[in-house]
Amino acid sequence: MCTHLSGGRLNISIIQETLRKELLNLLQLCEGPKVTIWDEWLAGPVGLVAQYSLLKEHEVADMFPLRPGSLPTIAVKHIIFIARPKKFLMDLISDYIVSLRSKQNTPVEFHLFFVPRRSELCEMHLKDRGVYVNLTIQEFPCDIFPFDSDLMSLELQNDFRENYLEGDPTCLYNAAQALRTIQQLYGIVPHVFGKGPAAKQVWDLLCNLNKEEQGMGPRGATTSCIDQLLLIDRAVDFTSVLTTQLTYEGLIDELYGIKSTTATFPGHKFVSADDANPEVTARERKRVILNSGEELYTELRDCSFTTVGAVLSRKARIIKTQLDERHNNKSVQEIKQFVSRLPQMLANKQSLATHTAIAEYIKEQTTDSFEFHDKIQCEEDFLTCVDNEKVCPFIEDLIAQKAPLTKTFFTYGTIYESKIDEKRKRTGKQWLHPLAVSLSVLSHFYKKLPVKSTTGL
Template sequence: MNDLYNEIFQNQGEEVENVFSSSLFQEYLRTKLTQLFDQIEGKKHLIFDDQVKVALNLTLESSALSKLQVEVISHINNTQPENLSADKIIIFIQPNVEYLDQIKEYLDKENAPKPNQGKKAAANAQQQPKREFYLIYWPKRTTLCKEAQDEKGITDDQIRIIDFSFDLIPIDQDLLSLEMPSSFISMYLDNDFSTYCYVAESIQRLQIIYGKIPNIFLKGDGASIVMDILSADEETKGINQDYSQSEFETMILLDRNIDFITPLCSQLVYEGLIDDFYGINGNLLRISDGALIGLQAGKPVLMKLSSENNTIYSSIRDQQISKSREIVTSSALELQRIKDTIQNYKQNKTQDDLQKCIKIVEKITKDQKHIEDHVNLQCSIVEKMRTIEFYKDLMIEQSTILGVSSSQALEYIEMIIGLGAPLEKALRLLCLQSLVDKGIKPKQFDDIRKEIVHEYGFRHLITMMRLNQIGILNKQDGSKNYWPKLKENLKLVDDEVVIDNPQDPAYAFSGYCPLTVRLVEHALKRQTWKHIAEYIKNVPGKQDFPEPSKYSKLQNKSAILVYFIGGVTYGEISAIRLLSKITKREIVVATTHITNSKKLIQSVMKNDVV
């Protein structure tokens, strides 16, 4: 029994101690939220929007809300004035003016005189304390919301306004996110600079905990703006430039708009496939289509996708689907071996043996549930990947990346539009072709636009116009295309990538390596971008990096921070984890949010009006 016990639990105690601790951030956020709700005394009804719900799920257990006297929780879109309960009404939302009409209804209903109310009843009603309303904006109230409140007559006397920032939320042990998907449109379409301020503030808080970061790499105008904000704040406050106590050696700031190609590509690692097919919110997966055994019809379940206390998921999330299935099958066989071994310890064993046996059973029961979930999820994913539709889409995508004639891709796009495929699917391939070819030829562009209008409606002229404003979908204008040279010089395509035991981060996209990941790789291996500066200067956006002689190598154990402004894909995260393994450096990824092709296109399509 001792041998089996040590075999199962020994490795858990041998984990390498990292510089970064996600639990520290988790505890910080719990404390912040507890203090927020504690300052509002009494029984509470909490009303939230979609993104606040995700952030709360990532931060607090439902039991914690009960302890904070939150008796009722509901979504703002499903909460009518007559549904309000409890003495304290807390409305916790992102700064979206669309919600203010609903909030105005709550306040009007509360303050309206009751019909057919006698004098005595009216006097009693006046003596009863009125409900108190609190409007919490995450991360803060915008000028637009303030103006809309004034216009609608929502005054500070009626409702107390509170700004609250979740800051960076731990998604996994090496992954932090501001969980602000709306930031993509804010930055690239609305030219709203507030996201850059939130990113800068989150970096400042990281540096308060872990020390000033000595080496800064940046690429993209957004990354440059963030650094300008940080530098200006340091000058104003006179922050000490001592790096001796720093626990992060390098920060790499990357603006999403230097590489729009990657989020439009199919992710071929397990975690990326889950996100592409089902959509992961934070680290929670909502399954409702019968992909899991025992799932009742119409009854969705939530799965937490995190490596924390889940060695099965940790071992398969960054693998391609074939390898991840192999690992799960092997784990299932090992679990069966342990079960068979335990049968030999049922009789005539010491108390110590029995206690160890109980611990082993508890662990393998948990592991068995994880294995069952992923076996079924993998089967569902493989079934989707085996369709002709998926195969054809992937073939067109890969030929586009390789630079094969665009006519084949455009013909395929026109065909699927004619067949009424989902618009985001057609736009994904069209935008990918536009980015690789530096635009679509004018006549072909106009023909496809007409087909889109005919099949999907006039309102999607606005969708295409918005994609053009962002810089994802353009007509060719004769300007030089830097992509073929960039692809060649930075080796963004690896035809001989090994899937089972990868040594090149291109494995995450089956041979294509994102520009963002190559930049991280060069920063790690050479401590500078000077040797590739000539190649990346053609990529739009400012760049900065240390000179080789000025790179500060820390003597103490340290980590690397890679911050994506504008979103990161799970494929990129998996590729960076491989770099961490190869270089034996701890890397922490931070981002405004996690994205993929569907989320990106749908965010542009959202709220399109004629």
């Protein structure tokens, strides 16, 4: 169990432990050595539930990503595919089974664990590919993943696109199932509020699921650990999510990306004076785990980046003072106390060095960048309704610079309706036909959004 998950107002480690038991129970159905082949999208989130070291204890001999290509010969009895119910993944699984059957000399049993639940369409596709009879299919009902003491995620890929552009509301059902899981573990939430049509749909689905469950067992504790639940449809507010995040954690995510509580950085700023192989360290990319299990990160994560330097300086002075205490220790008892605190002090020193390096990377791309300042100024002017006309020249500059299309999404969605066609024409000329079509779809999507949103459930 990860201790940082139990440090918040809600004990998130309960979810981790529940999901871990579910996964291990499924693995125990396959007696003997086994190999798992993972949907790459799930590898990180499920790794937060059960790490590879734990899986090895349950006879998982090896793990492979589910991607196009061939696998080496696998000398185990059980091969387990763990994947979302997606058609393209079923094609990969089918190809693997056909390939492995042709290469394996010993009998092999194939298993498929759908996450979070099985799909009839996917099973029909497996039948069409002729591999369904070779598979034993189970469900791994992992609706929600524990990330931190204050964060859980459904980790749904392209869910907004599927719901609003493709008309597939599966993600709403998954959200309702995740809320039901939370209710079963923490009790029925007494006060629920919502905003937006999708929020109302999720609530209605949750109510239906609860009705179906009546008489089938306990629905959760009568006293809830959660007092209020707020459901928000993303469609009621695009602006806030498209603006640049300016906290320490937010800028790490903006610039380097945080995936499953892990971020990856260039290695050259992490080279220390006592590094045995500084050249190797500088070349390799540094993976840093970011969660509330680290005291310094907990303090920094929600700070505005302009205050991060002051926090790091203060921490550096504290650590230096603590380490200098060794010169004042004279008695054996004082030395013993210092030695007992030394591992924690050294860990704090290493943590400080890590976040100082990260802050330097961020500073180079933000406070030292005129382009970044222009972008932030443009966003602030729009959000405060000050000289909104400045947004248009800013977009024109981005087009002239051949900036990535994603950089213009915030401003493109906020300019006046009368100027959208003009901007789309200019953008289309600069980014050629395929992306011009994307912008046309985006503009059409904005017009389809509901003007009024449902409030209150």
